[in-house]
Amino acid sequence: MNRKNLLFFLIFLGTFFVLSAQETKIYSHEDKAFQDALALYNNQQYQASQAIFEKVKTTTADGETEANSAYYSANAAIRLNQRGADGMMEDFVERYPTSTKRNSAFLDVADYYFETGKYPYALKWYKKVDQSAMSNTDKERFNFNNGYALYASKRPKDAERYLSKVSNSPKYGSQAKYYLGYIAYEQDDYDEASARFDQITDPELLNEKLSYYQADLNFKLGNFEEAIAMAKKQLPKSDRKEISELNKIIGESYFNLGQYGEAVPYLKKYRGRRGKLSNTDYYLMGYSHYKQGDFEGAIQYFNKIIGGTNSVSQNAYYHLAECYLKLDKKSEALNAFRNASQMDFSAEIQKDALLNYARLSYEIGNAYEPVPQVMTNYLERYPKDEHQQEIRELLVDSYITSKNFEGAMTLLEKNKGYASKETYQKVAFYRGVELFIDGDYEPALERFSKSLKSAENKTFEARALYWKAESAYRLNRFDDALVDFSQFQRNPVAKSLDEYQSIDYNLGYCYFKLKDYGNAITYFKKVTTSNAEDNERLNDSYLRLGDSYFVNSKYKLAQSAYDESSKLNGPERDYAAFQKALCSGFLGNSSAKIDDLNQFLIRYSKSSLRDDALFELGNSYIKAGKETSGLQTYDRLIEEFSRSKFAPRALLRQGLVHYNANRNDQALSKLKAVVKKYPNTQEAKQAVATAKLVYVDEGRVGEYAAWVRNLDFVEVTDSELDNATFEAADRKYVEGKTDVAIRGFEDYLREFPNGLHALKVNFNLAQLYFSKGEKDNALSNYIVVANSGSGENTEQALTRVCEIYVGKQDYQNAIPYLEQLESTAEIVQNKTFAQSNLMKGYYGKKDYGQTIAYAEKVLKAPKIDNRIKSDAQTMIARSAIATDNEQLAETAYKEVKKIATGELAAEAWFYDAYFKNKNQDFEASNISVQKLAKDYAGYKQWGGKGLIIMAKNFYALEDAFQATYILESVISNFAEYDDIVEEAKGELSWIKTREAQSNSSVDPNGN
Secondary structure, three states: OOHHHHHHHHHHHHHHHHHHHHHHHHHOOOOHHHHHHHHHHHOOOHHHHHHHHHHHHHHOOOHHHHHHHHHHHHHHHHHOOOOOHHHHHHHHHHHOOOOOOHHHHHHHHHHHHHHOOOHHHHHHHHOOOOHHHOOHHHHHHHHHHHHHHHHHOOOHHHHHHHHHHHOOOOOOHHHHHHHHHHHHHHOOOHHHHHHHHHOOOOHHHHHHHHHHHHHHHHHHOOOHHHHHHHHHHHHHHOOHHHHHHHHHHHHHHHHHOOOHHHHHHHHHHOOOEOOEEOHHHHHHHHHHHHHOOOHHHHHHHHOOOOOOOOHHHHHHHHHHHHHHHHOOOHHHHHHHHHHHHOOOOOHHHHHHHHHHHHHHHHHHOOOOOOHHHHHHHHHHHOOOOOOHHHHHHHHHHHHHHOOOHHHHHHHHHHOHHHOOHHHHHHHHHHHHHHHHHOOOHHHHHHHHHHHHHOOOOHHHHHHHHHHHHHHHHHOOOHHHHHHHHHHHHHOOOHHHOHHHHHHHHHHHHHHHHOOOHHHHHHHHHHHHOOOOOOHHHHHHHHHHHHHHHHHOOOHHHHHHHHHHHHHOOOOOHHHHHHHHHHHHHHOOOHHHHHHHHHHHHHHOOOOOOHHHHHHHHHHHHHHOOOHHHHHHHHHHHHHHOOOOOHHHHHHHHHHHHHHHOOOHHHHHHHHHHHHHHOOOOHHHHHHHHHHHHHHHHOOOHHHHHHHHHOOOOOOOOOHHHHHHHHHHHHHHHHOOOHHHHHHHHHHHHHHOOOOOOHHHHHHHHHHHHHHOOOHHHHHHHHHHHHOOOOOOOHHHHHHHHHHHHHHOOOHHHHHHHHHHHHHHOOOHHHHHHHHHHHHHHHHHOOOHHHHHHHHHHHHHOOOOOHHHHHHHHHHHHHHHHHOOOHHHHHHHHHHHHHHOOHHHHHHHHHHHHHHHHHOOOHHHHHHHHHHHHHHOOOOHHHHHHHHHHHHHHHHHOOOHHHHHHHHHHHHHHOOOOHHHHHHHHHHHHHHHHHHOOOEOOOOOOOO
């Protein structure tokens, strides 16, 4: 029997003996019923005895018997747990205030509740007891029971007051010291607890309880070896819960003694509180493995520490980072160092963690914050640190490696001591190249000029010259381009550079654009005789060589150059064939020209030059006297290419042929058809003038006047005034006096809105507005020309209309013009431009079928650069994602990844990570996210989305720390992207809910 049960048994026996003594006294009474009831009560027949006591109470004439009956009846009610039992006892005390049983009633009821473990009820009755009226034995029992009841009711301070009174009692002393010691233990007063426990002599208590607490006390007092000995002694005698706690004491004691190998087996046997380990428990295991060089084992425990914000967590994250570094897991180390650097419990760890975080950010990139910002933070926080110079150098390089060349330029312009002039030279050069690739030629030219001003490195000086020339060329500044290309050619370093391979080609084009065809021929001939491996450039050089000879009327040489181009089977072989046919005509071989053009129409059924060829063929037949064939060819042209600029010309030619053959009615029919189908064109105006001659010849001037009055594009005014007004404005235009020319053209359109030169004026005015950047003003004039049908400037105007609408992302208005441009463009690049923007326009309208169809058209176009290819593949991929065709999307993004730059490349790398995650290739997916973070840090939205993928990867790889830390960082650092933050919150909540099942330190609610 244990000590507490023995105590309760003795209390019960004491009560029994008291009652027995009272029974002897009562037995002398004559009231037989009272004696029977008392016998039943003493035999615990409370229900039966209560009935008799109640009857005696109401029938006896003896006041003491009545009072005693009431007392026992109430006592029986309490033992029977009857409703109102407390009230019966209180009623007894009130009705019999002089009864000798009054105080014992309180004590007896309190002791009964104490024995049954109902300590709050016991305390209620102990409070009523008059301590001065008790015997010493009752007082000891009262003090111990009251103290224990207070302890059990979690009132340790009050309990101490009563237990202290019996701490030296022979009967209750050991028990009292045990509980007094335990109270001190729970209040972390380990010295007091130890002193109390040391005073206990009861062998049963010592064997059953104290070894555990004394082991724990010694651990908490730092007596680790003593703690180990006591805990090991207690292990065989303990239950499952105590075994777990004792293993914890032994394991942590070995840990504190630095005996990590001995600590691990015991720490592993600890089961945690309520079956859950805490962050501290995981730290102890992780650090023990770390100290033994078992970094994989250490990581398995360290990475379970989630959401910790104390010195233990900071220490754990720092050592976790070191473990990752030992295993060459730099991305994981970056996160752990970052976490440790954000805690200030240890200034030394914080500083070292931030230094390593900065170094790793430079080395592998950083998706949370710009790498330069990390370096700057370190420099500002530790301005006198010994690593300042190292971090400065990394800061400059970080701008370069993250391709933030503009930021690097700004940094170096403000802090010239951070790097050499040569570094600035290179940075400015790379920024120029970056802008050039994006098509921003003006700012690119400016950066190349800055690079040349810091020309320390001869190689980069030469390269900057070359690309400055390229930028000037793209800006149509051919004179400036020629100067820089020539200077590059003379540079002694140039011949060793890749750029030198295209210098003759570029110089040829500069001269060609400047209409210096003699020099153009010289350089294009150099290209064609250089055995160049670039077939595309070689083919183009033959074409331009042919064009240069053609312009200089050297048709035989031109024909030879076109012929060489045809042999290369390039994308413009139809153009070469067409030009060869023209050369035959200029060489006086009309039949050869006709044969070549007919062959052209058979061989190149989809050429954009078919309308040109039909027009030339028709002209050639007419010139050769084959009028019928010529007229039929014109008919074919008009029927097949009604929107071509040659259609109104063909109709007009037919009218002139009929007029020259005196077929006036047929002539008028064709001329009126020109006016009806193609109003506002120059051909329509010429048709009106020719029709006037026909009407005059036939004496039908009245008919002519009636007809002309219905034509709103013909001004029946003084044509000389019309011409004079146009010529005045056009002269200023030719002279380059932009503002004066604009006013002159505007005046012309107000005076002659449908004048003879209205289309030309609208186009020139639009060009002037456009060159000044006033695109909205230019738009209305371009639209007039674009809607005019077919004319000399129609295609260029149509292209500009599309360009302006596309620039404003106004695809609603752009699409009809883009479709028109696609169907009528003679210049291949314009057709490709139309198709690529129709692709984007339909994507904006969520017409994914049309988007993909146009993207495939773009990809089939000849001579498109990688930027356009990546746009097309991206549109296919995005459309596939939108239609849940992930297989097509994955294939398309793989192509984008090969060729894209900038944001499209960032998008492609994100989806590369996404699809690898879907395919459960988690480590490869993480490598893709690292690539995204390092090379495309400037595209923060894709970086944030990539980090969520990385978090999913890590959780799938059972690295809960990395997963939760990444998600928490996304929530903190990507607040401007609501969708990213919401996704991160959802993922984090799910992970924490799962982790909370095994880690008591994890709050699934995120608090």
